[in-house]
Structure formats: C-alpha cells, structure tokens
Amino acid sequence: MSTSVMENLETTRDRLLKEIGKLSFDALNKKPDSDTWSIAQVCHHLYLTESVFTQAIIYGHNKVNGKKAEARPIQVIADRNQKIQAPEIVIPGDGPWELEQIEEQLNKSRTLFLEFYNQLEDKSALAEKSTKHPLFGYMPLNQWVDLIYLHEERHIEQIQELKSLL
Template sequence: MHLDVVENLTATRKKLLHEISGLSDEKLNKKLDEDTWSLAQVCHHLYLSESVFTQAIIYGLSKSNGRKAEPVPVQLAADRSQKAKAPEIVAPGDDHLDYQQIKELLNKSRNLFLEFYNQLEDKSILAEKSTKHPIFGYMPLDQWVELIYLHEERHIKQIKEIKSQL
C-alpha cells in the first residue's frame, strides 16, 4: 500500500498544480459568486484539510484504546454530485493568494504528512486503529490516508468546473 499511497499523492498533486499553473492572480482569486470558492480558496482548503487529516491520523495512532473501525466508502469523497459543507476548521479564508503562495502551502502540508508517513515503520497499524471523521464517522486510519488524494481529486474536478466559468 505504501508505494501506491505515495504514487497517488504525487500524481494527484501534479494534476492539481497543472490545473492552476499559469493562471493570473486575478483568476486564482476570482469568486464566481458569494457561495463559490475561488481557485485559491479551494487550494487553501486542501492545505488545511491535509494538515488536519495528518493531525487526525497521528491522534488516532496515539490513542492507547484506539478501536478498529470497519472500512467506509471513502471513494464517495471524489463524487462531486454529493455536496458537502466543509467543517469550519478546514474552511478557507478570504486571503488573496498567488500561485507561489498556494504552492508553498500545499508543499508544507504534503511535507508534514510525508514526514510522518515515511517514519511510520509498520504501516499496517493504520488499518487497525481509527478516529472519527466529520462526514464518514469512525474510519480506519489507512482510509484517512487514502482520503487525502481522493479529496484532492474531488477538488480538482471543482477547479475544472470553476475554470470553465472564469
């Protein structure tokens, strides 16, 4: 699983950066309406989410009485037909971000995750412990890892939708 995880994270991030590279600051920060995030806000949300997911996984591993949860259908995270409101903790701000700032934020959260993940000697422990997700409920920690790139896939689709309307 380890190699697949890193490959999927790398491929998804490459797609994300490809979608936003070369866009002007104006396009990156333009909101189509009050209820729609700008491209920069979508990316800020991904940075916040990956940071929180990493913290949640670390927390789940640290629980001495951590219980094993049944797998949940995390693939639904990539389905844009199912709308979900982002929890406040991962809601993006209104800060104006340029491409370089976005890239730095995304690199920061990815590096923190990979630093933790690569130090984990026995990755099978991730399937044995769980913690609660705000949408999926209790889920195994290995699915939290999978959710990082599935969630990013979801928002790449959103970015494409927004770009087509800019």
C-alpha cells in the first residue's frame, strides 16, 4: 500500500473529527426526520463499517486458496447522488452517543485495522487476494482499504449536509 493511502486514511479521519469535534450532544444526536440518521448514527455506521471491512480484509488475506479479482469502480462510492442502502450488519444503533464515545469507537476501529495492516510484511499481497463486497462483488483487498477512506469521505459530506439542517 502506498504512503498516499495511509495519508488519505489519516487526512480523512482528521476531517471527520474536525466536523464533529465542536458539536453538542443534542446536535450530534438530532435526527432531521425519522428516516434520516443523526450525525452520531453516521459516525456509528463508520465505526461498524471500518470494523467489518477490517474483518473482511483479514478473512480474505488468510484464505489459503484466495483468488485474485479485477479492480472495481469503487470511486462511485464518493457520489452522494447515488443512494446506497447500508447492509444490515452496518446499520447504526439508535444511540444516543456522547462525542467521547464516538471518538472512542472510531479510534477502536482504526486501531484494529492498523494493527493488522502494520504487521503485514508484504502489503502488495493485498492486490493479489480478494473477498466479496456486498455492493461490488469480489474485489482486491487493497480496494477494501481504499474504501475505508472513500466511504468516510462520502459520510463527511453527509455530516456537512446534516449540520446545515441544525
């Protein structure tokens, strides 16, 4: 994995934390309507997603007969005009959450990912193995890593939209 991916992970996470860092408990947990997630729920979804992505990457990496997959057009995830239904496993709870709880969850999922990633001796092996993504099908594990920050960028835009409604 290139340094730029690690930089993207760090930069995106910093942007996310800055977006939510000064919000009150009420602002974090306010839902514009019954069908829309609160900012805290969006963050809980990001925590759940990063945790699931990490588990999927580890699973794909540890598969003995793991197959190589073609790269997928994952950049589409950044397009907020494309509505995407979250799989059940990453639908957030109802909350409410304190800012400190949100930050703790996000730190926990990132630490889990980095612990796995940093112990990899051959990071290029991530491009050689794959596992199935619910939206994109089988895709290389290095694209799962890219999706962590691309998905987070998508939801930073959503948080900005939600903040404008407060």
